[in-house]
Amino acid sequence: MGHAVDRTTFDRLVSEHLPAALGFAIQLTGEPDLAEEVVGEALYRAARSWRTFRGEASFRTWLFRIIVNTFRDQLSARDDADPLPAELEDERGTDPASAAMTEELGQLVARLVSALPSREREVIVLVTYQGLTAQEAADVLGIKRSNVHATLHNGRERLKRQLQPYLAEK
């Protein structure tokens, strides 16, 4: 059973985790500016509900959960109010082989990850890039561990198809 942390400790934890939070948000959104907005809003939510952090989960898991929720809210708000212009959508659906002509492979992979359907993206980023266990990812996302496995598999399969030309080279 955890217990509430004091304000000073909480402030220190936020400051320590700020770079990781921004990095995580960049991986989720694929855009630094949007990521900053997500983290800014998440900080507001964290400031409102800091007493709910009782040290039962790690602080990172707690903060990431807020960031994921904020990201989802912003995503749905964007979808409702401001659909992406067609040319942007096209850009994300670009054939990997031709896209690689103009950009680094690493950037291409990052873009593909950040363009996955949101749940797959969240799972892949948390497990593959943030190093969370399936159980920790399940806690952050509020889903079952078996769902994490299934979603991770689907996401990897999707990426495998999109990256097929480069996988063949390897």
Next chain:
Amino acid sequence: MNTQNDSRDDSAYERSDYDHALDQLLESARWPETKREQLSRLAARWRKLRQRRRFIPWQAAAAILAAAGLVWWAVGRNADVGPEEDRSQATAERDSQAPSEVEDNRPNVPKPTDAPDDYRPADIETANASVNTQPTRNANGIVPRDPSPLEMLVYVSARRGHVRDDRRGPTRSRKPLRVTPGRPADVDRLERLEKALAALDDDVEGAPLDAEDQRAVELAETLSPDAPWYEARLNERLEDRDDPLRAAAIRLWTQLAGPRAVPRLRELYGEEATRDVALAGLLRWEGSRGLAWLIESTDDEDVRYVVLAELFRRGDERSVGLFLKFVLRDETAALACESLDEVEVPPIETLFAFLQATRRPLRLAAAFVLGRIGDSIVVERLTAMVHTNDSPQDALAALVSSSHPDAAEFVSRASGELYLAATVRAAGYQLKSLPVDLWRLPR
């Protein structure tokens, strides 16, 4: 990085899903780096939020407790005074009180006086002497009693809530409190009022109506010793749609009532005949959100223009933030840019503060407006920001938007410099990525 997908508790899963080539590719993913300025903006935001958060539990609780204690103490004292004396004091208070509870802190406005105009200490003494202090039964056989402290507390709270209605949003409105005279007419004061209205009516012919309405301010000052009385008389005249001096009455009443006038002004704004004069009053006393609502609720470009200029002129963070949101809207962007010329002293510091906002569109809108203002001091500050690496991209966005020769020269030079060329291009792209095409706006 955990490309092995959680070796601690999912090894069975890993074995079936392991794909070395895919993991290698995933490992190569490179997202944009986190920028130092982004982190410092977020850290600043956290500090601000933390200060606000700390305020809530301590000072607010202490303030509420202190206020409750004060009310309790005051009510306890009043309860000792006696029912009839209490009632006569309340009557005297009510007579003297036009709706004056909302604090009026704008300049050049006469403050309502506290004392009733025909206050006579002897009257109250006489009244007290004739009062039967024994409680009597009413028709239902119930003996009246003093309110308990708790009842008084509820009563005081309810009155405070009633007053706060004035500050609510634009969709809510409440008719101003009507004060009936209850005293013999004061011929001198009525004459003075008629003269003031006639003078203002003449002024309508010659001078345009504006938020300052200097003539109305001057005349209101001459009436200030009896402000509540005049306010009450004018309030009654607002109801008379056939009154030839109604517009003048609204102008004078607006100055006397101050922010309390806002709900009634919103209603008058809805009437064709009083729209302009009510708008002038709203420009002076309406809150920023109310002004934003005015812009959204009309297609009249003249109204939008003056209200946008007023938002910008106010210069506080909320007003300028709302103004920037209108810069980012297709239907108001051009008018917002035009209205910049109306403001002699633009809120430069607020705009520079918005360059640190966490929302990119707001940052870029602020940069764009700074560029449009573009005097040499602003340009100098922006170029210094680029050199000191303080939000260089936003500063460059402002310089790119500017038509000032110094800005144009700086941008042209920066485009040729190795370490700045990419930032200049990025600033241009950022501006072009906004939902509104700011480039098409006339310079």
